[in-house]
Amino acid sequence: MIIRVKKRMKPEEVEKKLRTRKKTKVLRAKDHLGKVKWNEDPLAYQIRKRNEWD
Numbered sequence: 001m002i003i004r005v006k007k008r009m010k011p012e013e014v015e016k017k018l019r020t021r022k023k024t025k026v027l028r029a030k031d032h033l034g035k036v037k038w039n040e041d042p043l044a045y046q047i048r049k050r051n052e053w054d
Helices: 011-019 042-051
Strands: none
């Protein structure tokens, strides 16, 4: 997020803009752990994908 601060802005105005900024969403990867069901071995999948680049 970009907050534009102009030279003539008072410190109180800058603080107000900083306080009213949007909160960013955080990805909680642990919530998704084990949710994907693989039909093949993960190592075999990785080797197959890496061989596609050769």
